[in-house]
Amino acid sequence: MFGFGNREEKLKERYSQLMQEVYELSTVNRKKSDLKRAEAEKISDELEKLRIKNA
16 A cells, blocks of 8 residues: 555656646647646546556
């Protein structure tokens, strides 16, 4: 269970980082912003799978 929390926290941190980059890029380069958002969505999906698996 300790490993789950650690992995979840790292994924949450990465997701937050990516969403900040998405916001910053959205006014400068829409294509890069969209790519970062797609990457963030993958992490969001991983987080959801972890929550379901450990529920």
